[in-house]
Amino acid sequence: MATGFYDLPNLLGVKGEDLPKVKHYYDEPHSYAFQKIVVVGAANSAVDAALETYRKSAEVTMIIRENEIRQSVKYWVRPDIENRIKEGSIKAFFNSEIAEIREYEIDIQTLNGKITIPNDFVLAMTGYQPNYHFLKNLGVEISPDSAKRPLYDSQTQETTQKGVYVAGVVCGGMKTNEWFIENSRIHADLIMEHIRQKG
Ligand SMILES: Cc1cc2nc3c(=O)[nH]c(=O)nc-3n(C[C@H](O)[C@H](O)[C@H](O)COP(=O)(O)OP(=O)(O)OC[C@H]3O[C@@H](n4cnc5c(N)ncnc54)[C@H](O)[C@@H]3O)c2cc1C
Incomplete structure (x- = not known):
């Protein structure tokens, strides 16, 4: 399994999240020029989206x-x-969460109470997660801690389900910054070597 985590965004779970103006994947900045956009999150994707759209004349919060x-x-x-x-x-509300999304405005729960601001687009850069349903259906065990890593032997990449191997960023579970391109190339070699040894 080298299915990554990018197919399943972490949802906000708020009313209005299903409106077409809410994006869980950032595309490109030009379509947001002169628009009031909200970026939810504070990791690399959120920061890149905020800076790029700001530099293409969006009003960013x-x-x-x-x-x-x-x-x-x-x-x-x-x-x-x-x-x-x-x-x-760029405006920023720290210690705050988006509370509700409507067509032309959003509610934000801040430390000082709920506020409403006008809004055209919401970029929910809240991260992604591996497909645990798929992993579990294959019989792969998941670590019980908050990292929720698939359990595998790091010498062979074989999971607790014999014959099922993991490679790439899926190995990190919810720790989606643990594995990336450069440090996970070794996974394929380990898997091939183990299969070869098994004959
Ligand atoms: C904007 C951005 C910039 C990045 N920059 C860097 C960088 O500079 N350097 C770096 O090292 N990393 C970077 N990364 C991270 C890098 O993209 C990942 O580390 C890498 O793509 C992970 O590879 P992977 O093969 O594990 O998973 P992925 O590349 O996510 O591939 C998983 C594949 O499995 C498919 N899949 C999922 N579920 C199923 C299924 N059920 N059936 C069939 N197919 C399925 C997916 O569609 C996808 O094609 C960046 C990521 C992003 C989003």
Whole structure:
């Protein structure tokens, strides 16, 4: 299984999420020019979407559950977003969550109560998750901690279900920044070697 995690976005779970103006995949910035957009999240995808759309003349507001931009944001991008927020070019609500989405406005739950702002598009950059339904149906066990990794032997990549191997970012479970292209290339070699040894 090398199915990644990109097919299943982490949903906001709020009223109005099914409106066509809500995107769980960021496409390109030009279509948001001169529009009021909200970016939900504070990791790399959210930051890239916020900066790109801001630089193509969108009016950008970020809604961030935590009290800061994620530490895992690329170190050369982090100062850019922090300074845009500091100078007010990009608005940010920290310790806040999107509460409801309507066609022309959204509600935000902030530490100081609920507020409503006008809105044209919501970019929900809230991450993705592996297809646990598929993994479990194959008989693969999942770690009981919050990482929810498929259980596998790191020497062979074989899971707890004999003959079922995992490769790529799916190995990290909910830790979607653990594996990437460069460090997961080895998985294919390990799997092939194990199959070869089994004869
Ligand atoms: C914007 C962006 C920038 C990135 N930049 C970098 C970078 O610079 N360097 C880097 O190392 N990584 C980068 N990454 C991460 C990189 O894309 C992933 O690490 C890599 O693609 C993971 O490879 P994978 O094969 O594990 O999964 P994926 O590339 O996600 O491939 C999984 C495949 O499985 C398919 N699939 C899923 N479920 C099923 C099913 N049930 N049946 C059949 N097929 C299925 C999917 O459609 C997909 O084709 C970036 C990611 C994004 C989104």
